[in-house]
Amino acid sequence: MLNHNQTSDKGWEYPLLVRLHFYAGLLVGTFIFIAALSGALFALTPQIENWLYQTELTAVQAGEHRPLAAQVEVAREAIGEHAVLSAVRPAPAPGQTTRVMFSVDGLAPSEHQAIFVDPTTLKVRGSLAVYGTSGTLPFRIWIDYLHRQLHLGEVGRYYSELAASWLWLVALGGVLLWWHRRGQNRAAKAEGARGRLRRWHSTLGVILCVALVFFSVTGLTWSKWAGANIASLRAQLDWSTPGLSTSLSPGNTGSELSHHEGHHAESPRLTMLTDRPALFDEMLARARSAGIDAALLEIRPAADADSAWVVKEIDRRWPTQVDAVAIDPRSMTVVDKQVFEEFPLAAKLTRWGIDAHMGILFGWPNQLFVAACALALCVLVALGYRMWWLRRPALNSRVSADPKRVMTHLRKASPIAMLAMTIVAFMLGIFAPVMGVSLLIFLLIDAWLGQRSIPTQPVLME
Incomplete structure (x- = not known):
């Protein structure tokens, strides 16, 4: 047995990376797809909101602005004494309304009820819920909640943290796989439809890699567990x-x-x-x-x-x-x-x-960039699922005695390599607990499938 391990310890890294990339893509890809699609919609909504809420956002363009005091009093009369005045955002330009924002019962955290007042005529143009410093309006708020927590409240935040936690690892892992087999690109042309899909999948992943890592890291700052750790780390580093x-x-x-x-x-x-x-x-x-x-x-x-x-x-x-x-x-x-x-x-x-x-920093160019990257990520995930579908296992297929599973490849690693991977996985799991728990679930699924006498084995996305 010792001699066998010594002779088989070469070449375990690439198959292990393939298996982990496959598991993450298969089991987390759906969440990444939803986050990407909703993120693209969120980036493109400011112009839609300007059209949907044109009445509330638009004021008479001619005339001098009345004092803020008068605008606040008009808004107070419109909403009633039950609301608590929280903030005022003066009209930033001619033709735009002033927002007088109130805290009222029934709104979610960080939401306010805004009364839109024409600063010239003092007419109330409407009343809408607004969210956060960005001042998003109801249509965009709905998409924002979909993107962050699937409208499931605090429980739903685990979905977005799961997607953000794995996105950077899947992206970097995909680049490593592409680098390892880059010399096989021409040979892949003879593999038919799946070879072409893999070529598109890997090329698109390499192009998007930097952007995907960026969206993953910045997205984690909003997450529940990893976000708290990031905030703590920032505080410690001043x-x-x-x-x-x-x-x-x-x-x-x-x-x-x-x-x-x-x-x-x-x-x-x-x-x-x-x-x-x-x-x-x-x-x-x-x-x-x-x-x-x-x-x-x-x-x-x-x-x-x-x-x-x-x-x-x-x-x-x-x-x-x-x-x-x-x-x-x-x-x-x-x-x-x-x-x-x-x-x-x-x-x-x-x-x-x-x-x-x-999608705020540079206006519409930033919006288009975010939307393009997010939609390209959706295509990337779809290509990955399509590759698996073309080589999915038959329901009655049997697995070989030595299935290509995570533990199969880990057993070939040296003790030092195993220790290093364990430490890295443990540290990542502490910093991003949702990713750590999901990795443990991946390994348990892999071990369970390996113990079945007639399991259904997913085919590697090679």
Whole structure:
């Protein structure tokens, strides 16, 4: 037995990689396909939303804008006293409406009910639910929830984390497989339909590899388990987005207005602002004098008597404008300021990476790039399933005594290689638990199939 192992320890890496690539593609490919397709739809929806909600978004183009105080009062009358005013987004340009945003019962976290007010005529143009810093509207919110959690709530987030966790590994593994057999490309032409499919599959995968790794890594920042670990790692390396102190209490270090992933803090404390609607105009003027010059911005009232108001830029296109100031409503002094140009490079890259992932950073070119990559990934997954289907096993087929399974190839590895792979798998499983659990499931399925006397063996996607 020893001699057999010693003579068979060569060439186990490639068959093992093929088997793992196959399992990941077969069992996770469907989730990757759904995430990619919904991601493509999400990237293309801003223009659709502008058409669907033209009434709410469009104002009279002629005339001077009325004070924000008057617009807030109109919105308050429209929604009623039951809602808590959370923020105001002044009309960024002529012909656009002001959003007065309220916290109301029945909305999901990070959602607000927005009253759209014509800043010139003070007419209410409509009322819609909006989400996050990006201000997505109902149509895009629906696609966003589909992309992130299949409309299944917290449980559904495991699907997107599973897809994002495996996407980079499948992509890099595919490139390694292509590199190993690149000399066989011409010979594959004689293999018929499946050979042509494999050629298209591998070529497309190599072209998309960098983009797929990028979407995988940035997508993981939103995930439940891996995302928390990424945030912790960033904090330890001092790569976090600088916080904005809103505390007016002496000796208090303040609280962060981070929420850089595009979410608002939901709190019943946002109550003390209807007494002085004129503060919105005063805060806007003070913020402008402090250097907040973006057209797209948000004014958020103080959370309580010991907190400052916040005026924050929300233009995440290029060049990125996300500066923010905290203003004491009693003295109108700036108590803290957050300047994007002063962010650490890692924090800037994180901001740009997230915005590029969402198709925001460069406008419509970014949208088209994200949509094209996502749709190409759908084609890549479909080609993989088609290759398996062409060589799927017959239901009555028997498996050889030494099936080509994961454990078959692992037994050929040296002890050092086994130890190294175990450590890597363990570390990846700790950092991305969903991937770790799914890998364990893959191995259990492989072992179970290997123990069956007459199993149905999937054919390798070679």
